[in-house]
Amino acid sequence: MEIIRPYLLFLGDAPDQLAAKTAAGVVDWRRDWCVGQMRLPGCGADVGLPDMDVAEAVRQGAKTFVIGVVNAGGRLPEHWIDAIVEAIGRGLDVASGMHVRLASFQRVAEAAHAHGRKLFDLRASTERFATGNGEKRPGRRVLTVGTDCSVGKKYAALALEAEMRDRGLDAEFRATGQTGVLIAGRGVAIDAVVADFIAGAAEWLSPAAAPGHWDVVEGQGSLFHPSFAGVTLGLLHGAQPDAFVVCHEPTRKTMRNVSHALPSIAQVIEATVSAGRLTNPDIRCVGVAINTSALPEAEARATLEKAAAAHGVPASDPLRFGMATIVDRLLEEFPAPR
Amino acid sequence: MEIIRPYLLFLGDAPDQLAAKTAAGVVDWRRDWCVGQMRLPGCGADVGLPDMDVAEAVRQGAKTFVIGVVNAGGRLPEHWIDAIVEAIGRGLDVASGMHVRLASFQRVAEAAHAHGRKLFDLRASTERFATGNGEKRPGRRVLTVGTDCSVGKKYAALALEAEMRDRGLDAEFRATGQTGVLIAGRGVAIDAVVADFIAGAAEWLSPAAAPGHWDVVEGQGSLFHPSFAGVTLGLLHGAQPDAFVVCHEPTRKTMRNVSHALPSIAQVIEATVSAGRLTNPDIRCVGVAINTSALPEAEARATLEKAAAAHGVPASDPLRFGMATIVDRLLEEFPAPR
Numbered sequence: 001m002e003i004i005r006p007y008l009l010f011l012g013d014a015p016d017q018l019a020a021k022t023a024a025g026v027v028d029w030r031r032d033w034c035v036g037q038m039r040l041p042g043c044g045a046d047v048g049l050p051d052m053d054v055a056e057a058v059r060q061g062a063k064t065f066v067i068g069v070v071n072a073g074g075r076l077p078e079h080w081i082d083a084i085v086e087a088i089g090r091g092l093d094v095a096s097g098m099h100v101r102l103a104s105f106q107r108v109a110e111a112a113h114a115h116g117r118k119l120f121d122l123r124a125s126t127e128r129f130a131t132g133n134g135e136k137r138p139g140r141r142v143l144t145v146g147t148d149c150s151v152g153k154k155y156a157a158l159a160l161e162a163e164m165r166d167r168g169l170d171a172e173f174r175a176t177g178q179t180g181v182l183i184a185g186r187g188v189a190i191d192a193v194v195a196d197f198i199a200g201a202a203e204w205l206s207p208a209a210a211p212g213h214w215d216v217v218e219g220q221g222s223l224f225h226p227s228f229a230g231v232t233l234g235l236l237h238g239a240q241p242d243a244f245v246v247c248h249e250p251t252r253k254t255m256r257n258v259s260h261a262l263p264s265i266a267q268v269i270e271a272t273v274s275a276g277r278l279t280n281p282d283i284r285c286v287g288v289a290i291n292t293s294a295l296p297e298a299e300a301r302a303t304l305e306k307a308a309a310a311h312g313v314p315a316s317d318p319l320r321f322g323m324a325t326i327v328d329r330l331l332e333e334f335p336a337p338r
Numbered sequence: 339m340e341i342i343r344p345y346l347l348f349l350g351d352a353p354d355q356l357a358a359k360t361a362a363g364v365v366d367w368r369r370d371w372c373v374g375q376m377r378l379p380g381c382g383a384d385v386g387l388p389d390m391d392v393a394e395a396v397r398q399g400a401k402t403f404v405i406g407v408v409n410a411g412g413r414l415p416e417h418w419i420d421a422i423v424e425a426i427g428r429g430l431d432v433a434s435g436m437h438v439r440l441a442s443f444q445r446v447a448e449a450a451h452a453h454g455r456k457l458f459d460l461r462a463s464t465e466r467f468a469t470g471n472g473e474k475r476p477g478r479r480v481l482t483v484g485t486d487c488s489v490g491k492k493y494a495a496l497a498l499e500a501e502m503r504d505r506g507l508d509a510e511f512r513a514t515g516q517t518g519v520l521i522a523g524r525g526v527a528i529d530a531v532v533a534d535f536i537a538g539a540a541e542w543l544s545p546a547a548a549p550g551h552w553d554v555v556e557g558q559g560s561l562f563h564p565s566f567a568g569v570t571l572g573l574l575h576g577a578q579p580d581a582f583v584v585c586h587e588p589t590r591k592t593m594r595n596v597s598h599a600l601p602s603i604a605q606v607i608e609a610t611v612s613a614g615r616l617t618n619p620d621i622r623c624v625g626v627a628i629n630t631s632a633l634p635e636a637e638a639r640a641t642l643e644k645a646a647a648a649h650g651v652p653a654s655d656p657l658r659f660g661m662a663t664i665v666d667r668l669l670e671e672f673p674a675p676r
Binding site for chain 2: 131132133134135190191192193194195196198199200223224226227228229230231232233234235237257258259260271274275278279
């Protein structure tokens with residue numbers, strides 16, 4: 001799926017900032033792709049874009065109406081449907097990360113059909129994949145992995161891409177989750193793929209490339225998460241990364257939504273190397289990314305130094321201190337081809 | 339899904355015995371559930387049941403018309419559709435392990451609707467699952483795992499169930515693939531589940547049970563198969579087995595359909611224990627099942643003795659020498675509750 005930009009980010013009447021997480025992620029990384037935000041009365045979220053309605057967004061060139069809000073249960077209030085239908089009527093495609101398909105709302109389906117607009121269900125891939133073949137592909141790949149879900153794998157990957165591009169490297173973020181797909185404009189929500197095709201979808205997502213090209217693949221889940229480790233392993237095998245960065249959130253007490261303890265960073269490195277060797281015998285860890293936002297700066301720096309010493313790779317907080325040290329290590333380990 | 343028996347096994351015009359693998363599996367393990375086989379002119383397969391047409395099968399009490407043939411590409415010749423529609427018209431449900439859904443053939447869908455019959459697409463689960471929670475459930479579980487796909491995991495699990503039942507144990511085969519579902523009458527094709535729900539589907543398949551109950555869970559794929567390891571890992575985490583049996587096919591040169599080398603049995607034991615500990619810290623190997631059909635008896639016995647000595651657990655060929663030694667070990671390791 002290739003989502004046409006620029007976007008109008010629809011926040012509906014999201015009760016708070018957290019509910020607009022998807023929209024906020026797009027603004028953090030692709031501010032230039034967004035003409036504005038559209039909020040309904042009662043909206044408690046604000047992603048810092050100019051407020052506008054559909055008509056104004058169309059005047060400013062918007063091509064896709066992006067539902068930037070998480071909606072528990074997948075039910076759409078009637079006034080959201082009105083807004084979606086209006087957007088379609090004015091010529092916009094619609095992209096949604098809800099579990100429920102856009103076309104399952106009859107008025108939305110009819111409007112899209114009548115106006116020849118596309119409906120992108122980011123969580124329900126319609127792409128058909130082959131099963132993975134495990135053959136090593138040319139080009140380089142770096143994958144973010146995690147001690148848990150929601151520990152910053154997407155942000156670490158995007159920060160890696162940004163730092164690598166700043167240095168003139170040919171690097172491309174490869175999205176594997178709904179927000180990532182909006183940020184990349186393409187990709188696949190890997191957890192929505194049929195189980196048989198996880199690795200195959202990852203192979204499709206990161207195809208053969210020039211020797212100097214880097215795909216920066218967004219990781220999902222954790223090899224130690226009892227709900228999602230199968231997704232993580234299939235993605236690891238299909239992505240066949242040369243390098244990986246372990247992401248960690250030090251205030252997390254248990255794995256997300258379950259009662260299991262978090263693995264150590266060392267366990268994640270060991271398990272990733274052990275499993276990843278199946279499709280890339282040279283796989284190695286090149287860095288640790290720690291979300292230190294809960295810590296004062298001195299403590300944050302001490303935490304990162306300790307992690308770097310313990311694991312023998314650079315450690316950084318991607319948003320606070322950048323990815324320069326980790327990209328340095330990546331290029332030491334994998335020098336550009338001459 | 340619960341498939342009503344007895345079955346009429348439809349072999350169509352399968353060119354050879356291998357194409358009727360699904361039907362043969364059902365006959366091997368559930369002969370009593372089958373009233374007969376239905377073959378069309380040109381059929382090169384025979385699973386040893388009385389030949390009959392739909393009318394005769396209905397007279398003998400058949401409830402479900404089972405398409406027992408693999409059909410590459412999922413296209414159905416017109417004369418198969420005639421037979422399916424006739425079966426529906428005479429009151430039979432239809433079960434199919436084809437990738438393509440039965441209802442996607444318009445005449446089949448219309449007939450099922452008109453006659454109120456059920457269409458079971460064994461490879462396309464419509465059951466909705468929760469994500470796995472990783473919580474330890476009461477009851478005992480044994481899982482078959484493999485060095486590769488198609489190395490006898492289903493047959494080993496069924497042989498385990500048979501041996502355990504012969505000893506009066508409360509044991510139940512839990513099917514995770516299409517043929518297994520026909521043999522159990524229920525289950526879930528785990529590789530057809532959306533990736534997010536692999537572990538959750540395995541938890542659903544093998545729910546909490548009495549302390550003395552054993553679920554014998556059919557394994558899928560291999561932790562070392564680059565196409566399917568994610569499925570294998572999610573199933574392992576969701577099944578949370580106390581015990582596992584490693585299945586191996588010694589004549590296999592590379593992993594099925596890819597060019598990767600087979601792992602050793604020792605590697606499979608180590609990886610299964612290492613990953614399985616996440617949801618069952620006490621997981622252990624209780625046996626090795628080797629398909630020795632290519633070997634003369636003396637050589638087969640020597641191979642099994644060598645494997646038993648190497649891995650410290652009983653080794654057997656389930657079909658040739660039975661599962662008694664492995665069940666002995668299982669009960670030594672996990673004595674019945676008093």
